[in-house]
Amino acid sequence: xxxxxxxxxxxxxxxxxxxxxxxxxxxxxxxxxxxxxxxxxxxxxxxxxxxxxxxxxxxxxxxxxxxxxxxxxxxxxxxxxxxxxxxxxxxxxxxxxxxxxxxxxxxxxxxxxxxxxxxxxxxxxxxxxxxxxxxxxxxxxxxxxxxxxxxxxxxxxxxxxxxxxxxxxxxxxxxxxxxxxxxxxxxxxxxxxxxxxxxxxxxxxxxxxxxxxxxxxxxxxxxxxxxxxxxxxxxxxxxxxxxxxxxxxxxxxxxxxxxxxxxxxxxxxxxxxxxxxxxxxxxxxxxxxxxxxxxxxxxxxxxxxxxxxxxxxxxxxxxxxxxxxxxxxxxxxxxxxxxxxxxxxxxxxxxxxxxxxxxxxxxxxxxxxxxxxxxxxxxxxxxxxxxxxxxxxxxxxxxxxxxxxxxxxxxxxxxxxxxxxxxxxxxxxxxxxxxxxxxxxxxxxxxxxxxxxxxxxxxxxxxxxxxxxxxxxxxxxxxx
Amino acid sequence: xxxxxxxxxxxxxxxxxxxxxxxxxxxxxxxxxxxxxxxxxxxxxxxxxxxxxxxxxxxxxxxxxxxxxxxxxxxxxxxxxxxxxxxxxxxxxxxxxxxxxxxxxxxxxxxxxxxxxxxxxxxxxxxxxxxxxxxxxxxxxxxxxxxxxxxxxxxxxxxxxxxxxxxxxxxxxxxxxxxxxxxxxxxxxxxxxxxxxxxxxxxxxxxxxxxxxxxxxxxxxxxxxxxxxxxxxxxxxxxxxxxxxxxxxxxxxxxxxxxxxxxxxxxxxxxxxxxxxxxxxxxxxxxxxxxxxxxxxxxxxxxxxxxxxxxxxxxxxxxxxxxxxxxxxxxxxxxxxxxxxxxxxxxxxxxxxxxxxxxxxxxxxxxxxxxxxxxxxxxxxxxxxxxxxxxxxxxxxxxxxxxxxxxxxxxxxxxxxxxxxxxxxxxxxxxxxxxxxxxxx
Numbered sequence: 001x002x003x004x005x006x007x008x009x010x011x012x013x014x015x016x017x018x019x020x021x022x023x024x025x026x027x028x029x030x031x032x033x034x035x036x037x038x039x040x041x042x043x044x045x046x047x048x049x050x051x052x053x054x055x056x057x058x059x060x061x062x063x064x065x066x067x068x069x070x071x072x073x074x075x076x077x078x079x080x081x082x083x084x085x086x087x088x089x090x091x092x093x094x095x096x097x098x099x100x101x102x103x104x105x106x107x108x109x110x111x112x113x114x115x116x117x118x119x120x121x122x123x124x125x126x127x128x129x130x131x132x133x134x135x136x137x138x139x140x141x142x143x144x145x146x147x148x149x150x151x152x153x154x155x156x157x158x159x160x161x162x163x164x165x166x167x168x169x170x171x172x173x174x175x176x177x178x179x180x181x182x183x184x185x186x187x188x189x190x191x192x193x194x195x196x197x198x199x200x201x202x203x204x205x206x207x208x209x210x211x212x213x214x215x216x217x218x219x220x221x222x223x224x225x226x227x228x229x230x231x232x233x234x235x236x237x238x239x240x241x242x243x244x245x246x247x248x249x250x251x252x253x254x255x256x257x258x259x260x261x262x263x264x265x266x267x268x269x270x271x272x273x274x275x276x277x278x279x280x281x282x283x284x285x286x287x288x289x290x291x292x293x294x295x296x297x298x299x300x301x302x303x304x305x306x307x308x309x310x311x312x313x314x315x316x317x318x319x320x321x322x323x324x325x326x327x328x329x330x331x332x333x334x335x336x337x338x339x340x341x342x343x344x345x346x347x348x349x350x351x352x353x354x355x356x357x358x359x360x361x362x363x364x365x366x367x368x369x370x371x372x373x374x375x376x377x378x379x380x381x382x383x384x385x386x387x388x389x390x391x392x393x394x395x396x397x398x399x400x401x402x403x404x405x406x407x408x409x410x411x412x413x414x415x416x417x418x419x420x421x422x423x424x425x426x427x428x429x430x431x432x433x434x435x436x437x438x439x440x441x442x443x444x445x446x447x448x449x450x451x452x453x454x455x456x457x458x459x460x461x462x463x464x465x466x467x468x469x470x471x472x473x474x475x476x477x478x479x480x
Numbered sequence: 481x482x483x484x485x486x487x488x489x490x491x492x493x494x495x496x497x498x499x500x501x502x503x504x505x506x507x508x509x510x511x512x513x514x515x516x517x518x519x520x521x522x523x524x525x526x527x528x529x530x531x532x533x534x535x536x537x538x539x540x541x542x543x544x545x546x547x548x549x550x551x552x553x554x555x556x557x558x559x560x561x562x563x564x565x566x567x568x569x570x571x572x573x574x575x576x577x578x579x580x581x582x583x584x585x586x587x588x589x590x591x592x593x594x595x596x597x598x599x600x601x602x603x604x605x606x607x608x609x610x611x612x613x614x615x616x617x618x619x620x621x622x623x624x625x626x627x628x629x630x631x632x633x634x635x636x637x638x639x640x641x642x643x644x645x646x647x648x649x650x651x652x653x654x655x656x657x658x659x660x661x662x663x664x665x666x667x668x669x670x671x672x673x674x675x676x677x678x679x680x681x682x683x684x685x686x687x688x689x690x691x692x693x694x695x696x697x698x699x700x701x702x703x704x705x706x707x708x709x710x711x712x713x714x715x716x717x718x719x720x721x722x723x724x725x726x727x728x729x730x731x732x733x734x735x736x737x738x739x740x741x742x743x744x745x746x747x748x749x750x751x752x753x754x755x756x757x758x759x760x761x762x763x764x765x766x767x768x769x770x771x772x773x774x775x776x777x778x779x780x781x782x783x784x785x786x787x788x789x790x791x792x793x794x795x796x797x798x799x800x801x802x803x804x805x806x807x808x809x810x811x812x813x814x815x816x817x818x819x820x821x822x823x824x825x826x827x828x829x830x831x832x833x834x835x836x837x838x839x840x841x842x843x844x845x846x847x848x849x850x851x852x853x854x855x856x857x858x859x860x861x862x863x864x865x866x867x868x869x870x871x872x873x874x875x876x877x878x879x880x881x882x883x884x885x886x887x888x889x890x891x892x893x894x895x896x897x898x899x900x901x902x903x904x905x906x907x908x909x910x911x912x913x914x915x916x917x918x919x920x921x
Contacts, residue, residue, distance in 0.1 A: 173482075173523075173525040175523050
């Protein structure tokens with residue numbers, strides 16, 4: 001194993017991170033906050049990462065699959081620690097809570113340990129949103145762009161380890177170019193969202209923070225009552241829209257930039273929109289019946305809630321638990337679904353359900369017509385059984401992981417609903433769950449070891465299980 | 481550069497692998513499995529489609545620097561290059577041909593092809609060069625000069641204890657392969673037994689003095705046996721026969737035997753070996769051959785045949801080989817390796833892509849060493865200039881000037897003159913650095 005290569009790569013990510021940390025320092029400077037400790041930490045962090053890079057500057061790495069998997073896992077640990085220290089030096093919380101917050105940020109989960117967010121310095125608020133934004137498109141996709149400059153051949157295996165698609169899809173010969181184009185689109189969406197939010201009455205600080213958090217489908221807000229604070233229907237609808245497009249495969253967006261709109265006609269996106277509309281309409285009705293609010297008001301907040309949970313963002317305007325148990329079940333269903341492959345959203349992802357249900361239909365057809373040639377088709381292409389197998393495998397692993405976390409939480413004394421929803425909310429990178437971790441609560445009450453367990457659950461969910469679990473296979477560490 | 485490769489076979493894969501590190505490569509193949517595998521292995525774009533179908537090219541980028549057709553079929557290569565040219569703005573087309581008729585010059589002009597690669601011809605050509613130096617493992621002739629790069633195994637050399645500088649005045653040892661490692665020797669390096677030496681010099685000088693390096697190899701070749709009567713074997717037999725060497729071809733398939741004997745007529749004896757060839761060895765006196773070439777399509781079979789030949793007493797055994805990975809193994813077994821059709825196509829196409837009008841590039845020692853030659857044409861703006869920046873690359877490369885049939889090692893005070901040829905030896909891994917050095921100069 002090329003340990004020096006791994007160190008060099010991680011140090012480079014660290015350097016990039018320390019450069020991005022300049023942004024919250026600037027924010028702190030604008031709002032004349034005490035930025036000296038942050039500057040001191042950032043310089044130190046920069047130097048700590050610079051040292052191995054200088055020592056290993058002549059080392060030429062060519063990462064193989066195993067190294068890439070190790071790197072990806074280590075990067076998340078580095079991010080957790082690097083992102084946590086600013087919270088600790090400003091005495092915002094203790095170290096495990098800070099790690100939880102940082103990992104929740106980088107995995108775009110959006111679960112927070114703070115009950116009074118507004119009391120945090122503005123630079124820390126910005127840091128939280130920035131972590132979302134960087135994590136959203138995958139720190140690694142960013143890395144692919146950066147590292148292909150240093151290492152023209154080895155970047156592909158990293159992309160494979162991090163990217164969550166069922167198959168890698170490329171639109172340009174060089175993966176670097178695809179990565180750069182994806183980031184450009186990401187940036188454009190963020191800018192559009194920020195400008196719109198500003199025009200609709202937010203100040204620039206809130207607008208940029210919420211744009212970061214929306215496009216990355218993260219969920220951190222700068223306000224205690226999340227988006228509910230702004231009391232503006234327009235902001236809610238705009239955010240709903242941007243959450244939804246962030247949950248769509250970014251390659252479809254990339255194609256549309258070249259005036260090729262065929263990407264949007266894929267079965268995954270059609271089902272995604274259908275599920276969204278169906279669940280939103282149901283929730284609107286339930287909401288309107290149970291609370292007596294007007295239909296427009298119900299629709300505004302129901303569509304928003306489903307978009308927020310479906311894309312694993314986790315914003316809240318109203319507490320959906322107030323609308324009765326059917327409402328809880330509808331939100332629970334959307335928790336299970338998730339966004340599109342190749343988007344910033346987490347969860348199981350729509351395409352896997354499409355595959356699972358089509359395969360079930362095919363199995364039933366096989367029972368009815370034993371001699372029939374039955375295959376699963378998606379977007380007109382025949383799907384190989386290996387792909388279906390891996391989708392089933394992922395689904396099983398995802399459920400098992402969630403159940404394990406759930407059992408742990410139950411054993412720690414949480415009630416059933418809190419345990420189930422917290423497990424799904426962390427593994428699916430959603431953020432808020434129900435009951436104790438519901439939209440009006442936070443994760444601050446957990447013990448430090450619970451926070452570390454939940455942090456790992458978030459990383460496992462973000463890396464789609466396999467990348468983490470492969471580390472625990474004995475063959476992985478064998479030379480032969 | 482944007483490069484499109486039609487065909488994801490062995491040649492297409494290897495080309496894509498090498499070229500993708502510096503260029504934008506797109507590979508087209510109709511086999512979806514091959515296309516997916518390539519996409520996952522390499523940082524390239526693959527398109528699944530028929531190379532002869534215009535629709536395949538519709539969604540591609542509208543321009544490309546190179547279009548390389550390396551599918552199995554000559555016809556498909558020609559047609560796809562024409563269609564691609566029509567659909568996309570292609571600067572240069574390179575086509576691999578199997579049929580020697582297609583390699584003819586006039587056809588190349590008519591089809592507007594930048595370069596056509598006919599690997600069987602190249603392999604036969606390599607053999608012809610090899611016959612000029614019967615003891616050598618490998619011979620490369622430098623363009624525009626009378627110089628050559630010859631590799632020979634060091635065996636029983638009396639004078640090896642002296643540093644290589646004093647060994648031979650007119651010959652330069654440009655590289656040594658020892659225990660599988662390739663390096664460019666310093667002047668105090670001592671030659672050891674079993675080193676593979678790469679000698680550089682004028683052909684006449686080399687012919688005189690290279691003989692004493694290897695006492696085991698025959699000094700001349702009078703008769704030769706070839707295993708495999710396919711296109712390659714026949715092409716080789718033709719080359720050998722032209723040099724008045726007696727040739728016997730052994731081939732298992734009767735059909736190939738008949739077509740070979742029809743092509744070669746009386747210039748070579750074609751033997752059919754349906755019932756094994758052990759008895760032929762005795763009957764036909766094959767063990768008295770000076771040289772043996774295993775030229776079947778099967779790499780492993782070729783190596784085994786060579787080992788058999790070696791055991792039965794043939795001094796010089798040559799295996800045609802399509803897999804670079806066997807290269808050092810064959811060296812260690814004392815087998816001379818000649819590039820087979822696929823690997824020859826691969827190297828030839830790489831050379832065509834990387835070589836411009838003034839700089840040509842050759843790769844040797846199984847892809848470990850590289851030799852670049854740069855001709856200083858009369859209109860070059862380098863004439864009269866000193867090679868001042870030489871110290872930048874001194875650690876990585878040796879630079880020689882070939883001027884009116886003398887070779888001198890260049891230093892900072894050397895001046896480029898009209899019709900000089902500059903030869904730069906280096907390890908292949910330093911090639912990129914040298915290229916930037918050349919383009920800066």
